Amino acid sequence: MPFGPASRLGVERFDSDSPYENLPGDEDAKKEEVITAVYRQVMGNAYVMESERQVVAESQFKLGEISVRELIRRIAKSDLYQSRFFDACSRYRYIELAFRHLLGRAPASFQEMRLHAERLDSHGYEADIDSFLDSDEYQNNFGEYTVPYQRGWRTESCSTMQEFGWSFQLLRGNSSSSLKGDLAGISSKLGGAAYQNLPIAVVAPSSADSQGWSYRPAANLQDAATRLGAGATGKMYRVNVTGYRANNIRPISRYTKSNRVYFVPFEKLSQEFKRIHKEGGVISSITPM
Structure with a gap:
């Protein structure tokens, strides 16, 4: 059952869904469920056509040649992910989405985002993806066999209330995705609040008696x-x-x-x-x- 206001804040699915996990010896049907969950998480709930799927990586995963973590790495480094979330988006929009897609949380601070921006400049895109998946945080929370999931209100608390508020800016509603249903578009959703390390108000999603979902802080506060x-x-x-x-x-x-x-x-x-x-x-x- 969702905690208190989860259903009113548009995060009930992420509060009640159980993590997807694949272990050696699982049946093919279970592996298909895991693959679907991987695409939904890594691609930010955006639709993926059959022709866009990473069939080689999927086959290797089904044969037990690579783990869930390595399947995620292949998808995150693919032309599909890069064209949607890196090439087409602003630098800090990509970074905040990578935190959501790969670590299941919002950035904790602008300093954390800036470290990834500096890594992109010095080592490139693939090295930045590796930095998420090879981190101690990823290993401690997901390991080799668990699909990343949205954290912060069910498994553990965010480190600060600021991070908790930022997480709602990056994840709202079952029908929204990282490509559609988002007023930010290709611009950073955290915007000036991230640069100044400012909290953002948590407001309810759109409904018959609420227009809260449309609130976004001004670009220049x-x-x-x-x-x-x-x-x-x-x-x-x-x-x-x-x-x-x-x-x-x-x-x-x-x-x-x-x-x-x-x-x-x-x-x-x-x-x-x-x-x-x-x-x-x-x-x-x-x-x-």
Whole structure:
């Protein structure tokens, strides 16, 4: 059974699914299930056509010549994976997806992402893939026979709440994938929050009574913020707002994007809440500065 809000946050499948494991002597039907699970995890739930499958590596796995880890290595180094997630994406989008696909978690910090960026520059793409699969973390959590799975809320806690919040930016909903159903597209999903090591609010996915899934922090957090509290004294609050729609107030709206960030002094919070709700916005988080 999913923990507390898993079903409301769009991660119920990842909370309740059991890990896939292949052991020597398993029947062919079990190996086919493992192969399917490997493609789903490594390719980020994206559709793979028959002509795109790595048939040689699959055959070697079925014959027991390579392990689950080596099958993953072949797929991650294939032209299929590289063309979808490395060549077509920004540098840090590839890195955050590689963490999700190969280690089952979000990056812990920008420093961790930067180490992979430096490795790409100095040693190349294949060496970076090896660094994930040959790491102690991979061996300790998955070994040779277990398909990586999304970690952080069922098997163990993330190292920080920041990493926990980042993980929800990279993994939302059963029908979404690393290619479709994601507002980030080929750009980094963590964006400026990663560069500044800032937490990101966890909001509910889209539903009849929620538009939270559409919230994404502005690319430039400082320039995008409306500083209503300029010159004010006392405690300030950061208010993240989503749900704005281009024509929900007047034929030509001043809101060109659905998300905005406000910095509001405590004495103006009530006034701002009323204004935001009147104009159709949905407050996704309020954080003391």
